[in-house]
Amino acid sequence: MNKRPRTSIGKAVVNVWQREVGELSARNFTHRVGGSEDLVLRLELYRKLEKHRGCVNTISFNAAGDILVSGSDDRRVILWNWETGKVQLSFHSGHNNNIFQAKIMPYTDDRSIITCAADGQVRHAQISDKGQVKTSLLGKHLGRSHKLAIEPGSPHIFYTCGEDGLVQHFDLRTGAATELVTCQPLDGRRSHMPAIHLNAIAIDPRNPNFFAVAGSDEYTRLFDIRKYKWDGSSDFGQPANFFCPPHLIGDGRVGITGLAFSEQSELLVSYNDENIYLFERDMGLGPNPVTTSPVSMGSDASEMSTDHQSEASPSTMPIDESSAPQVYKGHRNCETVKGVNFFGPKCEYVVSGSDCARIFIWKKKGGELIRVMEADKHVVNCIESHPHNTVLASSGIDSDIKIWTPKANERATLPQNIEKKKPRARGWMYRLSSPEDLMLQLFSLQRQRVSPERDGENSNDGQELLELIMAFQRNSDDSSEDGGDTSSQDDLFC
Numbered sequence: 001m002n003k004r005p006r007t008s009i010g011k012a013v014v015n016v017w018q019r020e021v022g023e024l025s026a027r028n029f030t031h032r033v034g035g036s037e038d039l040v041l042r043l044e045l046y047r048k049l050e051k052h053r054g055c056v057n058t059i060s061f062n063a064a065g066d067i068l069v070s071g072s073d074d075r076r077v078i079l080w081n082w083e084t085g086k087v088q089l090s091f092h093s094g095h096n097n098n099i100f101q102a103k104i105m106p107y108t109d110d111r112s113i114i115t116c117a118a119d120g121q122v123r124h125a126q127i128s129d130k131g132q133v134k135t136s137l138l139g140k141h142l143g144r145s146h147k148l149a150i151e152p153g154s155p156h157i158f159y160t161c162g163e164d165g166l167v168q169h170f171d172l173r174t175g176a177a178t179e180l181v182t183c184q185p186l187d188g189r190r191s192h193m194p195a196i197h198l199n200a201i202a203i204d205p206r207n208p209n210f211f212a213v214a215g216s217d218e219y220t221r222l223f224d225i226r227k228y229k230w231d232g233s234s235d236f237g238q239p240a241n242f243f244c245p246p247h248l249i250g251d252g253r254v255g256i257t258g259l260a261f262s263e264q265s266e267l268l269v270s271y272n273d274e275n276i277y278l279f280e281r282d283m284g285l286g287p288n289p290v291t292t293s294p295v296s297m298g299s300d301a302s303e304m305s306t307d308h309q310s311e312a313s314p315s316t317m318p319i320d321e322s323s324a325p326q327v328y329k330g331h332r333n334c335e336t337v338k339g340v341n342f343f344g345p346k347c348e349y350v351v352s353g354s355d356c357a358r359i360f361i362w363k364k365k366g367g368e369l370i371r372v373m374e375a376d377k378h379v380v381n382c383i384e385s386h387p388h389n390t391v392l393a394s395s396g397i398d399s400d401i402k403i404w405t406p407k408a409n410e411r412a413t414l415p416q417n418i419e420k421k422k423p424r425a426r427g428w429m430y431r432l433s434s435p436e437d438l439m440l441q442l443f444s445l446q447r448q449r450v451s452p453e454r455d456g457e458n459s460n461d462g463q464e465l466l467e468l469i470m471a472f473q474r475n476s477d478d479s480s481e482d483g484g485d486t487s488s489q490d491d492l493f494c
Contacts (some may be wrong), residue, residue, distance in 0.1 A: 071099030139177035165195025214256035353380025
């Protein structure tokens with residue numbers, strides 16, 4: 001006989017019964033309930049947090065989940081009691097431009113906050129027992145610094161990345177900044193870029209020795225910090241692995257805006273003007289993707305091969321769909337630097353904002369889109385998951401923060417008007433349309449010229465400088481011919 005499908009209410013009753021009779025531990029019960037699709041479909045706006053006077057570019061929960069920290073174009077950092085909507089503390093960060101990331105260091109009683117911003121500065125705020133705040137400059141990037149990542153469980157150590165291509169390591173015990181590596185293009189396709197503009201950095205929570213960075217090309221680079229020699233005697237510039245969907249290898253039009261690791265060490269990558277992809281550890285291209293990629297081998301194969309040492313042509317290899325990354329489609333990521341995240345106690349879902357001012361939620365396994373929520377008047381950039389409960393926080397171009405909880409009486413259904421058509425990409429990843437962008441690239445070029453890693457190499461600096469100026473001229477001409485697109489670059493990086 002065919003078994004009757006169990007409804008979500010039926011499953012919930014069974015889970016409660018199993019918990020009461022001791023067949024299900026309290027921890028597993030919490031995970032089952034917190035990760036249930038029924039709760040995701042009942043997410044509804046709980047509260048708006050309104051105090052900032054500009055785009056809210058960063059939101060993050062503390063470890064306990066009772067405090068939410070935010071940063072904005074108004075250069076202020078605010079600590080919220082998100083349940084009551086009250087401001088616990090508000091202070092000026094010390095930055096001279098838009099704050100892009102703010103996080104509370106763990107095991108510091110929420111008194112140590114680190115920030116990075118569009119001015120390239122990396123700053124540390126310390127809160128006294130009386131609520132007084134002292135901010136200090138820890139380091140600086142040549143250009144915007146979009147993201148930072150805290151070593152899991154450490155109250156002292158974190159990493160930053162910037163548009164100068166530089167990854168820095170910070171230790172609050174010494175206040176010292178260590179320049180680990182400057183990421184450079186793999187081939188001549190982006191010769192006008194002396195360094196990859198880095199937009200995202202993430203640390204593997206299962207193995208904090210590994211951190212990933214990504215930006216203005218198609219590759220996510222995975223580094224192993226154990227290979228770095230702190231006396232500077234080793235070349236740390238070679239990543240341990242690269243990740244990229246096969247069909248995007250060699251595509252000079254795409255870049256990456258967001259990264260996230262799951263608790264299972266899966267790597268989530270969000271591309272601009274493209275889709276979101278989920279990679280498992282064995283889906284990497286190896287430490288030398290130029291020689292192992294299908295494009296470099298003269299093939300247009302679209303499936304990823306896990307055997308990167310094979311000498312056979314990819315076009316003759318059997319296609320293994322299990323080795324291809326899971327894809328998540330439907331949102332739009334063209335206008336701003338958007339993050340991406342996991343949701344659920346066991347990372348059961350993938351969440352992202354969109355240019356269409358909505359929040360998208362997919363099942364991690366299978367990539368099925370199950371929720372589309374109207375969130376802002378403009379672009380949604382940030383989605384953060386509560387560390388313990390089925391709660392989401394979102395922010396973007398609007399000046400408020402929205403809190404979402406599963407309090408709806410009815411389960412939501414997908415709207416009928418989900419736009420499939422994406423807007424024309426502005427190409428903000430690669431434009432040199434302002435003097436500031438040109439200067440950033442010149443500084444990056446100078447950094448590479450004096451790098452000891454280039455000792456003995458044939459210098460091509462004259463050619464690179466010429467290409468920089470030509471790229472700037474081309475993009476300036478394109479801007480004047482765009483017919484009225486007057487959005488400033490700072491608007492695009494909200």
